[in-house]
Amino acid sequence: MVKIEKIPQKERIILGLDPGTNIMGYGIICITGKKIDLLQYGVIHLQKYTGYEMKLKKIFERVLGIVDEFSPDEVALEAPFYGKNVQSMLKLGRAQGVAMAAALYREIPITEYAPKKVKQSVTGNGNASKEQVAQMLIQLLKIKEAPRLLDATDALGVALCHYYQGGKTVKKTGSWQAFISENPGRVK
Numbered sequence: 001m002v003k004i005e006k007i008p009q010k011e012r013i014i015l016g017l018d019p020g021t022n023i024m025g026y027g028i029i030c031i032t033g034k035k036i037d038l039l040q041y042g043v044i045h046l047q048k049y050t051g052y053e054m055k056l057k058k059i060f061e062r063v064l065g066i067v068d069e070f071s072p073d074e075v076a077l078e079a080p081f082y083g084k085n086v087q088s089m090l091k092l093g094r095a096q097g098v099a100m101a102a103a104l105y106r107e108i109p110i111t112e113y114a115p116k117k118v119k120q121s122v123t124g125n126g127n128a129s130k131e132q133v134a135q136m137l138i139q140l141l142k143i144k145e146a147p148r149l150l151d152a153t154d155a156l157g158v159a160l161c162h163y164y165q166g167g168k169t170v171k172k173t174g175s176w177q178a179f180i181s182e183n184p185g186r187v188k
Contacts, residue, residue: 133157
């Protein structure tokens with residue numbers, strides 16, 4: 001009789017971030033095969049820091065701390081969307097850049113996702129509300145208690161979107177031929 005040993009499946013840890021300058025959400029999931037486990041989620045409160053430079057420093061320190069604690073294989077961030085207030089967009093972009101720098105400091109690959117892409121991946125509707133995304137995540141990840149701040153579930157949504165996208169974004173090349181040559185394993 002031949003004994004067949006089951007090969008252990010490799011774990012993959014994904015850190016999702018929802019950058020913000022007052023509240024920054026984070027969510028960490030672990031993928032084993034097709035199983036998704038919630039490791040942790042929460043928010044980083046930044047309102048108590050008066051200077052913008054201090055907020056950026058705290059974002060870097062806290063993201064680096066989360067990275068060091070959980071050793072994610074990949075980081076997924078929600079990309080800032082264009083709004084009417086240019087100053088808000090600039091501040092959000094800086095917060096995102098500092099979060100990216102913390103992950104890159106530990107040489108962790110980063111992928112950005114547009115908010116509509118995250119909502120589409122999690123709920124099937126790119127125009128879903130934050131509350132709809134949160135409700136879907138509560139069901140999918142079996143979260144026992146809904147978080148008070150939706151920034152945490154937004155970050156979990158980014159992590160889950162990254163997993164659903166196969167951990168990589170599709171490059172816009174403009175032609176099917178280019179897509180086929182760049183993705184031979186995806187076309188049969």
